[in-house]
Amino acid sequence: MAKKMPEGRPFTTETAKECGHNGGKASGEAKRKKKLLKDCLNELLASEITDKNGVTRTGSEAAAVTLWRKFMKTGDPRIFEVIRDTAGEKPVDKVEQVTEIKVDWEDENND
Known part of the structure; x- marks a missing residue:
């Protein structure tokens, strides 16, 4: 889990980098755990x-x-x-949007 910034610590470029780095590490760990769970379940379903x-x-x-x-x-x-x-x-939730655009190509000044 990413570390939280201590109270009173200013949010600078360095702290932003640190937060981004920690968030990336946490995200990678979460993805690895999710993949492991998926692989285990697929193996159980196939056994x-x-x-x-x-x-x-x-x-x-x-x-x-x-x-x-x-x-x-x-x-x-x-x-x-x-x-x-x-x-x-x-059932699939579909929303159909119909848009009609009318363009008058005739110039009113050249009639």
């Missing part, structure tokens, strides 16, 4: 899991089945939204 009935599924298949069962049991609309969005049927 094969055998359940107590001897059925082998990938992690993503097992997660989908678990989500579906929980939705069927509870009817929670948030779970339905996750299932719908994951299946690629997420």
Whole structure:
């Protein structure tokens, strides 16, 4: 986490450089942690899991089945939204803007 400036310390070019440097280091660390989490989750989703009935599924298949069962049991609309969005049927928020510009190219003085 970036260091905060002490009270009474003026904000100069040097302190701006220092703050920028510290912010860049913190940003890089946050990106590395996020990438590590993403890689771990992708590995878990791709790995094969055998359940107590001897059925082998990938992690993503097992997660989908678990989500579906929980939705069927509870009817929670948030779970339905996750299932719908994951299946690629997420509604798209689109705003259509139509702009019409009329230009009168005739010069009024040359009529």
